[in-house]
Amino acid sequence: MPARLPAVHRGPLDGHTADEVRALAAEATAADGVAPLSEGPLLALGTGTATVHLLTRDVDGALGGYAQLDLGAPDVGSAELVVAPPLRRAGMGRRLLEALRQVAATSPDADPPRSLVVWAHGDLPAARALATAAGMDVVRELWQMTVDLDEHPVDPDPTLPHGVTVTAFRRGADEERWRRVNARAFAHHPEQGRITREDLEARMSEPWFDPEGFLLAERDGVLLGSVWTKVHPAQDDREPVGEIYVVGVDPDAQGLGLGGALTRLGLAHLAARGLRRVMLYTDADNTVAVRTYTRAGFERTGVDVQFG
Ligand SMILES: CC(C)(COP(=O)(O)OP(=O)(O)OC[C@H]1O[C@@H](n2cnc3c(N)ncnc32)[C@H](O)[C@@H]1OP(=O)(O)O)[C@@H](O)C(=O)NCCC(=O)NCCS
Structure with a gap:
């Protein structure tokens, strides 16, 4: 699948789309042995008012990549992202990360522009490779x-x-x-x-x-x-x-x-x-x-x- 640009959705997702995200997260959990989205972002799917969702779909409309950005803090946007295991290594993660950076920096209330932090649960090699390729360093460690x-x-x-x-x-x-x-x-x-x-x-x-x-x-x-x-x-x-x-x-x-x-x-x-x-x-x-x-x-x- 070509790496399409993600669609940007602000505010709570409808029930069907939230279920698609949960299914994508479950698929990644089964493949990686660790869940890509933590409790806060899962709860925010249907409720978060300061939440932005980035959704990458294939030509048939199936959800292949998802990122969530929390804009609740004034200076920094915090994100989590996941790509469906069969669709990895095709640039989708990189595009989601670029889009996250852009949305964090250009949100209407972002003055000065927010920086971006991204969680990688389990510290998987793919996440490290993606973040390093994007010029990011480890800034926090949660045990x-x-x-x-x-x-x-x-x-x-x-x-x-x-x-x-x-x-x-x-x-x-x-x-x-x-x-x-x-x-x-x-x-x-x-x-x-x-x-x-x-x-x-x-x-x-x-x-x-x-x-x-x-x-x-x-x-x-x-x-x-x-x-x-x-x-x-x-x-x-x-x-x-x-x-x-x-x-x-x-x-x-x-x-x-x-x-x-x-x-x-x-x-x-x-x-x-x-x-x-x-x-x-x-x-x-x-x-x-x-x-x-x-x-x-x-x-x-x-x-x-x-x-x-
Ligand atoms: C991390 C994740 C989002 C990457 O998605 P992806 O669509 O496969 O990433 P991309 O194809 O855009 O790859 C981006 C860069 O990371 C590198 N990369 C990705 N997976 C890699 C792997 N398993 N091993 C080595 N490098 C890898 C790519 O080579 C690419 O760099 P390059 O273009 O300079 O070669 C995906 O593996 C995933 O969903 N993992 C589980 C959730 C997670 O860890 N999220 C945190 C993200 S920080």
Whole structure:
């Protein structure tokens, strides 16, 4: 198939097109052993208002290549892209990347023009080759870490800092105070720090959402931190996997051991649900987080890289 120019679509995709993208991502996952689109972009398919979609179709209209650009941040556009395995090595990825750069730089609100960063999940050789050919370097590394709870049994009753109590998230009551602490805890984090109410609602509407696995730590009615867990159901021959989805501690309460205690409480919740394997994502250069998770028994099991 000749490498056609991608079509540009701004705002949420219709249901049929979103399904085509999910099918393309599933095809690539089966071929590569790693999913090309992460949770945020998958959720944004049908909801993202600051999202641009680039779609490359063949003459019969079949979707062969897809890229998604998140323009939610003012200075940088963040993208993920995927080409159908049978259509690779024909220039489609390069054209998608060129188009992403152009859209990021020329979007109506882009003054000064946004730069572009692109995620490559699994750090596959093809992604590295494509990014290098486009003059991009690794600017960020995200680790996937995993713990086997049979090998590292979890303490169900970790010591909490004095006066701190832990309760489950109350839907309809805790959203805004959680967002406030989350934004403070992740002030320097490009994605997590700018979770909007809409983003939070989208996650709470997912089938996996369980307020019992979303724990808030407070003292004297003041929220200090939280741990949010998630369960990935069993799939084909893969057992269910738990996730420490987000751990965040307010800067005023950091250094008290709350992050480690919340991680253990999250693990204890997942263990009580019968989960044996638990994973999480963390920035490789977040040494405090990596140390906290390593102490809880987590080991690095995967790497995603961001090119810029
Ligand atoms: C990475 C990906 C998008 C490349 O798509 P593609 O359509 O095959 O890429 P192109 O044909 O446009 O190739 C672009 C450049 O990368 C090189 N390249 C692509 N795949 C390669 C491979 N497997 N090994 C070596 N070089 C490779 C090409 O040679 C080309 O450089 P050149 O023209 O100077 O030779 C595709 O492999 C994919 O979907 N991978 C899974 C998702 C992913 O990793 N996305 C992150 C992208 S940064």
